[in-house]
Amino acid sequence: MSTHASRLTRQRVRSAWLFLAPVLVVLALVAGWPLLKTIGYGFTDASLIDPASAKFIGLDNFSYLLLDSHWWAAVWNTTVFAVVSVALETVLGLVIALALNAQFPGRGGLRAAILIPWAIPTVVSAQMWSWMFNDVFGVINHMLLALHLISHPIAWLASPDTALLSIILVDVWKTTPFMALLLLAGLQMLPQECFESARVDGVHPLKVFFRITLPLLKPALTVAIIFRLLDALRMFDLVYVMSGNSRDTMSMSVYARQQLIDFGDLGFGSAAATMIFAIIALFTAVYLTVARVGRER
Amino acid sequence: MTPRRIKRLIGRGAFYLLLLVIGLYTVFPFYWAVVSSLKSGSALFQVEFWPAHPAWDNYVAVFREQPFGRNILNSLFVAVSTVALSLSLALAAAYALGRVRFRGRGLLLAVILGVSMFPQIAVLSGMFELISGLGLYNNLLALSFSYLIFTLPFTVWVLTTFMRELPQELEEAAIVDGATPFTIVTRVFMPLMGPALVTTGLLAFIAAWNEFLFALTFTLTSDMRTVPVAIALISGASAYELPWGNIMAASVIVTVPLIALVLVFQRRIVTGLTAGAIKG
Numbered sequence: 001m002s003t004h005a006s007r008l009t010r011q012r013v014r015s016a017w018l019f020l021a022p023v024l025v026v027l028a029l030v031a032g033w034p035l036l037k038t039i040g041y042g043f044t045d046a047s048l049i050d051p052a053s054a055k056f057i058g059l060d061n062f063s064y065l066l067l068d069s070h071w072w073a074a075v076w077n078t079t080v081f082a083v084v085s086v087a088l089e090t091v092l093g094l095v096i097a098l099a100l101n102a103q104f105p106g107r108g109g110l111r112a113a114i115l116i117p118w119a120i121p122t123v124v125s126a127q128m129w130s131w132m133f134n135d136v137f138g139v140i141n142h143m144l145l146a147l148h149l150i151s152h153p154i155a156w157l158a159s160p161d162t163a164l165l166s167i168i169l170v171d172v173w174k175t176t177p178f179m180a181l182l183l184l185a186g187l188q189m190l191p192q193e194c195f196e197s198a199r200v201d202g203v204h205p206l207k208v209f210f211r212i213t214l215p216l217l218k219p220a221l222t223v224a225i226i227f228r229l230l231d232a233l234r235m236f237d238l239v240y241v242m243s244g245n246s247r248d249t250m251s252m253s254v255y256a257r258q259q260l261i262d263f264g265d266l267g268f269g270s271a272a273a274t275m276i277f278a279i280i281a282l283f284t285a286v287y288l289t290v291a292r293v294g295r296e297r
Numbered sequence: 298m299t300p301r302r303i304k305r306l307i308g309r310g311a312f313y314l315l316l317l318v319i320g321l322y323t324v325f326p327f328y329w330a331v332v333s334s335l336k337s338g339s340a341l342f343q344v345e346f347w348p349a350h351p352a353w354d355n356y357v358a359v360f361r362e363q364p365f366g367r368n369i370l371n372s373l374f375v376a377v378s379t380v381a382l383s384l385s386l387a388l389a390a391a392y393a394l395g396r397v398r399f400r401g402r403g404l405l406l407a408v409i410l411g412v413s414m415f416p417q418i419a420v421l422s423g424m425f426e427l428i429s430g431l432g433l434y435n436n437l438l439a440l441s442f443s444y445l446i447f448t449l450p451f452t453v454w455v456l457t458t459f460m461r462e463l464p465q466e467l468e469e470a471a472i473v474d475g476a477t478p479f480t481i482v483t484r485v486f487m488p489l490m491g492p493a494l495v496t497t498g499l500l501a502f503i504a505a506w507n508e509f510l511f512a513l514t515f516t517l518t519s520d521m522r523t524v525p526v527a528i529a530l531i532s533g534a535s536a537y538e539l540p541w542g543n544i545m546a547a548s549v550i551v552t553v554p555l556i557a558l559v560l561v562f563q564r565r566i567v568t569g570l571t572a573g574a575i576k577g
Binding site: 112177266 | 342412449478
């Protein structure tokens with residue numbers, strides 16, 4: 001019997017690898033190989049037109065990258081974008097999640113409505129908001145003027161002072177629903193007894209929130225924030241559609257793509273892309289470590 | 298009325314005001330796109346919250362001035378083929394990862410999760426070379442193929458978590474009956490995985506339909522563009538004169554089906570999104 005069982009197990013393990021093989025081959029082809037090529041190109045002077053004639057130039061691309069003020073501007077823009085938009089999304093998402101966690105008529109409808117920004121393609125939301133932010137005909141300037149909050153129209157996307165802020169606001173609109181839904185799922189998994197006994201004792205709702213809800217929600221919050229931060233660090237679509245290759249708003253991904261495709265500098269662009277990968281890999285490693293520590297505790 | 302009741306009434310009022318603000322905030326931008334798309338000529342440049350004379354001119358113009366019908370078909374082809382490929386590959390892998398115990402399973406899951414964190418820009422130059430080498434530049438198959446980098450890890454991950462929760466007895470009964478692993482997956486598990494396949498397929502479809510960076514980089518001519526690229530690159534007579542009416546009409550056309558899908562499947566989408574994030 002036992003030899004029969006172990007034969008069956010071996011057969012199962014063999015077919016498991018057979019079933020996994022296609023996925024592993026495809027992932028190696030679409031992720032592994034292109035990543036290795038990109039890293040490899042980073043150490044050469046390859047051009048997009050004729051990659052075959054590339055020569056190895058060591059760390060030249062990387063040292064040049066670290067001296068380029070445009071790159072540092074892109075790093076700064078991306079950092080500001082990631083930190084500010086994720087912070088705003090977390091606060092807003094928490095407010096929406098708490099509201100949706102209450103009982104009220106039309107709750108299902110509102111929960112469906114907040115999925116709309118999430119489902120709209122990023123390019124479409126970029127265009128919709130560009131139109132709303134339009135300096136002459138835009139509805140935002142119109143409303144702010146009507147409310148006497150501003151005295152003259154603002155060129156939201158053209159002015160360096162407001163361009164990044166405008167893009168952040170669009171990202172907040174687009175991704176807050178995702179945050180809210182993750183946090184709502186987290187809220188619904190919390191043990192109800194704590195809240196009931198707090199209510200029986202007449203504890204103030206604000207105190208309940210800061211002493212009970214927030215600490216219990218911390219694991220869900222951490223996961224959601226790190227997910228969003230990783231996403232924000234690689235953002236491309238919004239910036240590219242709303243303000244093109246403008247230096248005031250350029251993100252790291254826009255910078256790398258401009259070098260790669262628009263300037264045809266395959267070697268240098270690959271070096272920039274490799275840097276972005278290293279930054280995000282570092283972040284992911286920290287996340288996985290934190291997640292493991294959290295689970296063991 | 299007692300002060301206590303007044304206080305409660307104010308609290309309730311404030312809560313409903315908050316709900317109203319949340320609703321307006323999420324829905325208004327799309328509403329404004331719909332309103333703008335229905336205004337033709339100079340009406341577009343006046344702020345009116347309800348179109349006085351709705352007209353379809355912009356919708357006609359979008360299809361007349363660029364191959365927008367073709368762009369929609371391109372997007373459909375790419376999204377559907379990406380979903381079909383991801384689901385069939387991922388279903389087999391999810392069986393292996395979710396039901397069979399073997400050495401290295403944890404490591405494989407970690408690698409797959411790692412790939413889902415890849416920034417697309419990090420593979421752009423390598424992928425560009427691969428696609429040119431295969432002769433697929435400016436070809437829709439390049440997109441179906443390259444999109445697997447973000448749909449595959451996600452579908453494998455979510456289907457594995459669903460697969461794990463199916464009852465053990467079913468599989469044991471099938472094994473006793475002498476079923477091969479292939480039969481178990483296709484005959485026993487696949488029918489049970491229906492809802493999970495719909496959820497993950499839908500999420501993968503939306504991701505592929507919305508993708509921009511690869512589509513922008515791997516296509517060249519306007520008849521090969523997918524919808525997001527076409528909408529991003531719509532241009533008017535001059536660089537300073539964007540045809541906002543057309544852009545809004547195109548935006549509404551591609552968004553309405555997505556919103557319909559989301560409203561019909563909202564419960565499943567929420568389950569899928571949270572399964573991907575929280576259980577992981």
